[in-house]
Amino acid sequence: MKVENAKFVKDYIKITYDAWLKGWHERNGGNLSYRIGEDEIKDVKDQLSENSEFVPIGVSVSNLANEYFLVTGSGKYMRNVILDPEANIGIAKIDDKGENYKIVWGLLNGAKPTSEFPSHLMSHSVKKEATGGKNKVIYHSHTTNLIALTFVLPLDSKVFTRELWEMATECPVVFPSGVGVVPWMVPGGAAIARETSKLMEEFDVVIWAHHGTFVAGETMDLAFGLMDTAEKSAEILVKVLSMGGKKQTITADNFRDLAKEFHVTLPEKFLYE
Numbered sequence: 001m002k003v004e005n006a007k008f009v010k011d012y013i014k015i016t017y018d019a020w021l022k023g024w025h026e027r028n029g030g031n032l033s034y035r036i037g038e039d040e041i042k043d044v045k046d047q048l049s050e051n052s053e054f055v056p057i058g059v060s061v062s063n064l065a066n067e068y069f070l071v072t073g074s075g076k077y078m079r080n081v082i083l084d085p086e087a088n089i090g091i092a093k094i095d096d097k098g099e100n101y102k103i104v105w106g107l108l109n110g111a112k113p114t115s116e117f118p119s120h121l122m123s124h125s126v127k128k129e130a131t132g133g134k135n136k137v138i139y140h141s142h143t144t145n146l147i148a149l150t151f152v153l154p155l156d157s158k159v160f161t162r163e164l165w166e167m168a169t170e171c172p173v174v175f176p177s178g179v180g181v182v183p184w185m186v187p188g189g190a191a192i193a194r195e196t197s198k199l200m201e202e203f204d205v206v207i208w209a210h211h212g213t214f215v216a217g218e219t220m221d222l223a224f225g226l227m228d229t230a231e232k233s234a235e236i237l238v239k240v241l242s243m244g245g246k247k248q249t250i251t252a253d254n255f256r257d258l259a260k261e262f263h264v265t266l267p268e269k270f271l272y273e
């Protein structure tokens with residue numbers, strides 16, 4: 001089967017275009033990676049060329065050895081993926097140590113995976129372990145309102161989680177573990193990858209101060225929906241703050257009632273008075 005015709009590639013392309021329409025992907029901003037299942041890679045195996053050279057990832061991810069990832073190219077525009085998939089995205093294979101990758105399809109003309117590949121792979125590594133292999137997607141975007149909030153709220157997971165939860169009743173159900181916050185760091189390297197993946201042990205949403213957001217999900221719909229929900233909540237908070245701030249809100253006890261009804265566990269550390 002042609003790679004572009006595989007369902008996981010079609011789903012991936014749909015998400016990149018939807019994300020572009022959301023306004024989260026100016027220029028080459030943001031990137032998406034998908035851990036391809038064994039059955040899925042089998043269907044396109046005859047289209048892969050395994051002759052390329054392995055190059056270092058820059059971090060070590062031993063539990064991802066021999067896995068295949070569909071990933072956006074560095075410097076490539078999310079909005080162009082739908083127009084020319086083979087030039088803007090590619091399939092990378094990890095070596096048997098989890099230290100190098102090679103391109104086996106796409107990323108034509110010497111293009112490379114996103115500069116955030118270390119953050120993607122370290123987050124995949126943590127989430128694969130934590131979910132017994134269910135988590136398949138790591139997604140980074142430049143969400144306008146979440147970024148705006150990192151200029152006015154303390155860069156503290158407790159504050160961000162509680163404020164975002166209060167802005168939309170669905171939020172504690174969609175991201176019950178809360179959100180993590182990474183202070184400003186130089187993007188694109190091993191250091192920010194380590195900080196992000198540490199927070200991924202606890203959270204599915206990690207905000208990069210003054211930069212953007214990383215989310216993890218079992219499917220592309222779940223990852224995109226999680227990004228959308230957190231960003232929508234941030235948009236409401238920006239509006240509320242612009243209108244002079246909260247006059248009333250959802251209380252800690254309201255959240256406890258919600259948790260009971262919706263069968264989610266909300267950590268008490270976020271339910272402070």
Ligand code: 13P
Nearest residue numbers: 028029030074075114115
């Ligand atoms: P890439 O073009 O390398 O994917 O970088 C975009 C980005 O958002 C960096 O954080």
Ligand code: ZN
Nearest residue numbers: 029030211212
């Ligand atoms: Zn970015």
